[in-house]
């Protein structure tokens with residue numbers, strides 16, 4: 436009997452994609468026949484990279500992973516999952532704080548759309564990384580090179596050089 440391939444989507448805003456996200460993608464790519472990284476927009480977060488820039492970077496980072504695809508979406512995550520006939524939603528867990536939020540999200544998605552969520556734990560070395568911190572640190576000139584893949588670090592540096600300076604963050608000359 437032929438078994439149906441298992442399709443998973445890994446939704447997030449990935450602004451920008453971090454080493455933690457990439458770790459989850461690598462783990463997920465071993466669990467499913469197809470893994471679709473679904474790049475969406477979180478209305479509560481101000482965007483650093485545009486959606487197409489994020490998709491382009493992630494595509495480059497996963498080009499050696501044959502089971503992984505990258506797409507953007509504008510609708511509800513569960514609607515996108517249905518459109519792609521996904522069987523499961525993949526999410527990453529960093530710590531107990533994530534569990535509480537992810538638990539609510541997974542229960543909601545199962546109740547409203549009947550979709551199951553599969554969680555993977557990130558490597559402990561990436562457990563503290565989060566995109567919001569990367570954005571804040573980068574905007575304040577901090578070193579984020581250990582938190583994001585080298586390709587993303589390069590693109591971030593280019594973006595930072597093009598960004599208008601925020602006067603209140605300037606250090607006064609002595």
Ligand code: ADP
Pocket residue numbers: 446447448449450453454455456459477525526527528529533556557561562563564565566
């Ligand atoms: P959202 O905008 O929904 O918070 P994110 O892009 O921040 O989306 O995260 C998408 C998924 O990746 C979530 O399941 C989140 O828990 C997971 N994630 C984010 N950072 C890490 C990390 N460092 N390690 C493991 N999982 C992570």
